[in-house]
Amino acid sequence: MSAPYAKLPAWADYGLIPLVNLVVAFIVAGLVVLLVGENPFRAAVILVEGAFGRGQGIAYTLYYATTFIFTGLSVAVAVHCGLFNIGTEGQAYIGGLGVAIVCLAFDSLLPWWLTFPLAILGAAAMGALWALIPAWLQARRGSHIVITTIMFNFIAASIMVYLLVGPLKPLASQAPQTRLFLDGGQLPKLNWLIELFGGKVRAAPFNVSFLLALFMAWLMWVLIWRTRLGYEMRTYGFSPKAARYAGISETRIIIVTMMISGALAGMMALNPTMGDQHNVAIDFVNGAGFVGIAVALMGRSHPLGIVLAAVLFGMLYQGGAELSFEMPNISRDMIVIIQGLVILFAGALEHMFRPSIQTLFATLSPKSAGLAVNGEGA
Amino acid sequence: MDVFIAAVQTLDSTVRLSVPLLLACLAGLYSERAGIFDIGLEGKMLVGAFAGATAAAVFHSALIGIGMAILVSTAFAMIHGFASITHRGNQIVSGVAINFIAAGSTVILGQAWFHQGGRTPALSAAERFPSIVLPGAAAVRDVPILGPIYSTLISGHSVLVYLAFLTVPFTWWVLYRTRFGLRLRAVGENPAAVDTAGISVAWLRYRALMCTGVLTGVAGAYLSMVQNGGFVKDMTAGKGYIALAALIFAKWKPVNAMFACLLFGFLEALSIRLQGTPLPIIGRVSAQVMQALPYVLTVVLLAGFIGKAIPPKAGGVPYVKER
Structure with missing residues (x-):
């Protein structure tokens, strides 16, 4: 997003300012x-040690990070097009429906490496579908996408609860969840990857969907900066007027972007369902869609930044769990506060420290404030 | 007669359930009419509920409780203002942040202070707001039709219920009959014009957010000190978002807001009432359908299929003074 402020060197813009915002969030x-x-x-020491101290912790950190890469990418794709997709949560939840349909149908017939691509398609299709309606309403009827996607989160929750206490639940069971997936619906673990580097993992849900997440991050980079569609998306995000003038169809670009965003959100469902729990249960998304907002803001909507921010939040989740053992007063909800503070300082207040940093730059080295000199200190 | 009594009881719970929606909805009305989107109604209600229940339990006074609820909720509204007015940040992002900070901090602080799993101590009768029994309620109870309506539906609610419904005409009066209201509406439509007239856009918007903070504080206090007698983790449970939906449904008008909130409250009351009982003709309606209905209705309205909801023109856009 453009800002009505003077230029800073790129490393300050993409490195220093997010870092300052993050540090302030953590101080609060x-x-x-x-x-x-x-x-x-x-608390900080326990947190970092819990997340990275042992192989087991690292595996869990990366497991959580996988989820947040998907949701972060989902939010970021929409941001590039100037859309705020707050509905990642609901799209991921409905994506779970796609996973459930594929796995329940094929897990007894196919091996995992055939079920997995089908489940990816199923999850992405359902997520995209759930983003389609708000996108269409925004493009054609002018309904504000933020409000409609919020509403769709709640509608998604109602639908999933209805399905999970009804049609998707095995008859004999009381728990609101599908039956366990058979071997064909379970993803292999990647824990050996950590053991390769000498870490020890007893049992952790770190699985192959992590590789899918990384691949999607790379694909998003290609899409946004190396394709015509990505160029059109960025143009529309930068100035809808200019895009219209350049002959870019507003309806098409909004709908396509939102469906990509929804598809990425839907894919998030693969990680906790096929990768960990081996079923689709009520509330399995558990706020990951909203974490995606914080991740996208912190990663400045760049895939590399998103992967790093996702690992940071994975660390908070895993380390936070350890922390709540050591300090009973600090439960998992501490992460929700940190998440809120990151969104506040890296998002809403992102320009708060900019003027003072600019002044600092102008006094220290007048050249860097006027001209974007790359490389120094980076 | 049983059907009649059941209907009156359902309407009675409709009133009770729509009060927090109504207060939050009017809160949102002040800020959105001034051009500040407020997704953070949910979070402000939540901190209001927590602060109210905490202060009431610690100081053994309902009045201190509600005062604290208003104070803390307004402080959160000021954070929203600081980010979105002073620093011209994204209003939606700021609202989302406030919801998370509220959701996390109420539980963490509640657990640290009271050690009851994020709950606050149960409030005694003296620490809550008493119900007001209107004169003659007991006397007319046995009068057919009118008796139950008067004694159940109209009488016997908490002070805050009556206050909430009085806020509707008051808000209408403020918005359409005072200078402040005129300027507030103007700043939501065309802040440049207000600025040209020599009125501070920022200060006006801050004042609108103060109104928002006060009302969400009362809404939160109602939840934890009237409806529930103590704070429970995540007790707003999406009410702030339903209030937002109601605000759109009401097309940003106070009297409409009351009817929208009563409608959504009625849906909630009905879904509680109908749990497990089949209806004639339609059969059994699942609770999820009733829960989703307010959101579906709002989306349909937003789509422009039943009338058009046109938001204040300058909503969501930070005001940059020309230099």
Whole structure:
């Protein structure tokens, strides 16, 4: 997004400012820890050790990161087109329906490497479909996409609850979830990858959908910066007026972008269902769609940034779980606060420190404030 | 007669259930009419509910409770203002952030202070708002038709219920009959014009957000101090978003807002009432259908199939003064 501010060198724009925002978010989070009566520095140490200290922790961190790469990419694709897709949560939830249909139908017939591509298609198709209606309403009827996608999150939740307590539930069971997938619906683990580097993993749900996530990140980079469609998306995001003037169809670009975004969101469902729980259960998305907003903001909508931000949030989730053992006062909800603070400081208040950093640059090296000199200090 | 009593009871719970929606909806009306989108109604209600229940339990006073609810909720509204007015940040992003901070901090602080799994201590009668029994309610109870309506539906609610419904004409009066209201509506449509007239756009919008904060605070206090007698984790449960839907459904008008909230409240009351009981003709309606209905209705309205919902023109756009 363009800003009515003077230029900074690229490394400051993409590295320093997000870092400053992040540090401030963590300082405020530290104050909350202090308020709860714990030592924030000790908390940070436990958190990082829990996430990266042992192979087991790393596997879990990457498992969570997989989920957040998908949702982060989903939000970011829409951001490039100037759309705010708050419906990633619902699209991922409905994506689970696609996974469930494919796995329940084929898990006894096909091996996992045939079910997996089908499930990818199923999840992506359902997610895209769930994004299609808000996209169409935005493009043709002018309904604000933020509001419609929020509404669609709730509608998705109602539909999934209805299906999971009804048609998708095995008759004999009480729990609101599908039956367990057979071997054909279970993804192989990637834990050996960590053991290759000397880490020890007892049992962790880190699975092949991580590779799919990385591939999707690369694909998004190609799409946004190396294809005509991506160029059109960025043009529309930068200036809808210019896009219209250039003959880019508004309806097409909004609908296509939102469907890509929805498809990425839908694919998130693969990780917790086929990769971990081996069923589709109620509330399996569990806020990951909203984490995607924070991840996309922190990663500045660039695939590389998103992967890094997703690993950071994976660390918070895994380390946070360890933290709640050590400090009972700090439950998982601490992450929700951090997530909110990151969204606040890296998103809504992203320009708060910019003027002072600009002044700093202007006094230290007048050249860098006027001209984008690359390389120094990077 | 049984059907009649059941209907009156359903309407009675409709009133109770629509009060938090109504307060939050009017809260959103002030900010959105001033050109500030507010997705953070949910979060502000939640911190209001938490602060209210906490202060009421600690100081043993309902009044201190609601005061604290208003104070904390307004503080959150000011954060929203700081981000979206002063720093011209994205209003939606800011609202989302506030919802998360609220959802996380209420549980963390509640657990740290009271050790009851994120709950606050149960409030005694003195720490809650008493129900008001209107004069003659007991006397007319046995009068057919009118008796139950008066004694169940109209009388016997909490002070905050009556206050909420009085806020509707008050908001109408503020918006359409005062100078502040005129300017507030103007700043949501064309802030440049307001600026040209020598009125501070930022200060006006901050004041609108203060109104929002006060009302979401009362809405939260109603949830934790009237409806529930204590704070429970995530007790707003999407009410802030339903209020947002109601606001669109009401086309950003106060009296419409009341009817939209009563409609959504009625749907909720009906879904509770109908749990497991089959209806004639339609058969059994699943609870999920009733829960999804407000959202579906709002989407249909937004799509322009039943009338057109046109938001304030300058909504969501940060105001940049020309230099």
